[in-house]
Amino acid sequence: MNTATDDAAFRTEVRSWLEANLAGRWAALKGVGGSGSGEDAYDERLAWNRHLAEHGWTCLGWPAEHGGRGLSLSQQAIFYEEYARADAPETVNHLGEKLLGPTLIEFGTDEQKARFLPKILHVAEMWCQGYSEPGAGSDLAAVSTKAVVTSSEGGPGEWVVDGQKVWTSWAQKSDWIFVIARTEQGSTRHHGLSFLLMPLDQDGIEIRPIEQITGGSEFNEVFFSSARTDESMILGEPGDGWKVAMALLGFERGVSVLGQQVGFERELDDLIELARSNGSLDDPVLRDRLARQSAEFEIMRVNAIRSLTEATPGADNVAKLVWANWHRRLGELAMEVCGASALTAEGESYDLSRWQNLFLFSRADTLYGGSDEIQRNILAERVLGLPQEARG
Structure with missing residues (x-):
C-alpha cells in the first residue's frame, strides 16, 4: 500500500x-x-x-x-x-458532525447511535451546545442548570431541566441541544453533572437571539423551565457529565480544528490579494506583517496536524492560545489593509464589509471556548505544576 x-x-x-x-x-x-x-x-x-x-x-x-x-x-x-x-x-453542521457525532460513537448506547447518527450524517437534524451559563463561562464546572428524573405511571421516566445557557451558537436553527446539567443535589464543581440530549421544540424552552456587535445573531440565550427529555437521553451514566463534556471538547480541539483552518486560510489568502490589488502591499511594514502572518499560519497548520498524532500535555490549550491570537491579529491587520474606508459602515442599515465583520467578530476569539487567562492558568498549574492562582 x-x-x-x-x-x-x-x-x-x-x-x-x-x-x-x-x-x-x-x-x-x-x-x-x-x-x-x-x-x-x-x-x-x-x-x-x-x-x-x-x-x-x-x-x-x-x-x-x-x-x-x-x-x-x-x-x-x-x-x-x-x-x-x-x-x-x-x-x-459542525456541532453535530464533528463534536456530538464522535462523542455519541464513544459514549452512546446502540439505540442512541441508531437514532441520532444517521440524522447527523445526512444533515437532517441540527444540534447546538448547551455548556456556558451566565455564571459559568470559561469555568464550565460552575454550571447551575439542574435536572431531576420524574417517573410516570406505566411510562418511561423523564429528565426535567431548569436553568439557563448562553452564547449558544445556532440554537434558533437547531432541532436538538446537548446540555451539561447538575443532576446530583448538593454537588459542586466537576461532580454530579450529566450530559443530556434534549429536543428544542417544546414549551419548556425559550430561545432569545443575542444581537452581536456585527449586527448578526449567531449566539443565543436558552431558558429551560421544566423542559423535558426522555430518561434514556443521557450519554454515559448520571454523574459522568464532566468526563463526556471533556471528551467532546477534545474532539472540538482535535480534527475539527482542521476544518476551522479552512476558513483561516481563505481569509488570509484573500487579504493578501486585497493588499496586492489596492496597493497596500507596497508598504514594506504591511508587507512584512502579512508575510509574518502567512508564516505563522503554516506553523499553526503543521502543529495542528502534529497534535492529532502526538499526545502532548497541554497541546490543546497551546493551540487555542495560538489560533485565537493569530486570528485576532488577522482582523486588526485587515483594517490596516483596508485603510480609512474600514472606519465606516456601508449604507444606512449598518452593512459591514467582510473585513469589518472579521475584525469585530475576532475580538471574541480570545474569550470564548476558554479565555486566554484560563488557558494560561491550565498550562501553568496542570502542565507545568506551578502554584495555583489565588482564588477569592
Missing part, C-alpha cells in the same frame, strides 16, 4: 468533485460564511451541506460502521485544504 500515491489520488478526487459541483446552482455560494457572517445564505448553505452528505463528503473520519468514510488524518487534512482552495462555503 503506497500511502503517498493513495493521498495524491484522493486529492485529485476531491479537487475534481469540488470543481464540478461548485458551479451552476452552487456557484454563488463560493466564499460565503465565515467569521461574523455565519447568517449569510444560511438556508442555501444548509442545502449545500446536504448535497455534500449525499455524495459522501460528510463525517469523513467517522468509522464506516457508523456511516462515515473512515479516512486517515492525512486524507481529512487534504479534504479541508482542497475545500479552502475551492473557496467552498462554510458548512453549517
Whole structure:
C-alpha cells in the first residue's frame, strides 16, 4: 500500500468533485460564511451541506460502521485544504458532525447511535451546545442548570431541566441541544453533572437571539423551565457529565480544528490579494506583517496536524492560545489593509464589509471556548505544576 500515491489520488478526487459541483446552482455560494457572517445564505448553505452528505463528503473520519468514510488524518487534512482552495462555503453542521457525532460513537448506547447518527450524517437534524451559563463561562464546572428524573405511571421516566445557557451558537436553527446539567443535589464543581440530549421544540424552552456587535445573531440565550427529555437521553451514566463534556471538547480541539483552518486560510489568502490589488502591499511594514502572518499560519497548520498524532500535555490549550491570537491579529491587520474606508459602515442599515465583520467578530476569539487567562492558568498549574492562582 503506497500511502503517498493513495493521498495524491484522493486529492485529485476531491479537487475534481469540488470543481464540478461548485458551479451552476452552487456557484454563488463560493466564499460565503465565515467569521461574523455565519447568517449569510444560511438556508442555501444548509442545502449545500446536504448535497455534500449525499455524495459522501460528510463525517469523513467517522468509522464506516457508523456511516462515515473512515479516512486517515492525512486524507481529512487534504479534504479541508482542497475545500479552502475551492473557496467552498462554510458548512453549517459542525456541532453535530464533528463534536456530538464522535462523542455519541464513544459514549452512546446502540439505540442512541441508531437514532441520532444517521440524522447527523445526512444533515437532517441540527444540534447546538448547551455548556456556558451566565455564571459559568470559561469555568464550565460552575454550571447551575439542574435536572431531576420524574417517573410516570406505566411510562418511561423523564429528565426535567431548569436553568439557563448562553452564547449558544445556532440554537434558533437547531432541532436538538446537548446540555451539561447538575443532576446530583448538593454537588459542586466537576461532580454530579450529566450530559443530556434534549429536543428544542417544546414549551419548556425559550430561545432569545443575542444581537452581536456585527449586527448578526449567531449566539443565543436558552431558558429551560421544566423542559423535558426522555430518561434514556443521557450519554454515559448520571454523574459522568464532566468526563463526556471533556471528551467532546477534545474532539472540538482535535480534527475539527482542521476544518476551522479552512476558513483561516481563505481569509488570509484573500487579504493578501486585497493588499496586492489596492496597493497596500507596497508598504514594506504591511508587507512584512502579512508575510509574518502567512508564516505563522503554516506553523499553526503543521502543529495542528502534529497534535492529532502526538499526545502532548497541554497541546490543546497551546493551540487555542495560538489560533485565537493569530486570528485576532488577522482582523486588526485587515483594517490596516483596508485603510480609512474600514472606519465606516456601508449604507444606512449598518452593512459591514467582510473585513469589518472579521475584525469585530475576532475580538471574541480570545474569550470564548476558554479565555486566554484560563488557558494560561491550565498550562501553568496542570502542565507545568506551578502554584495555583489565588482564588477569592
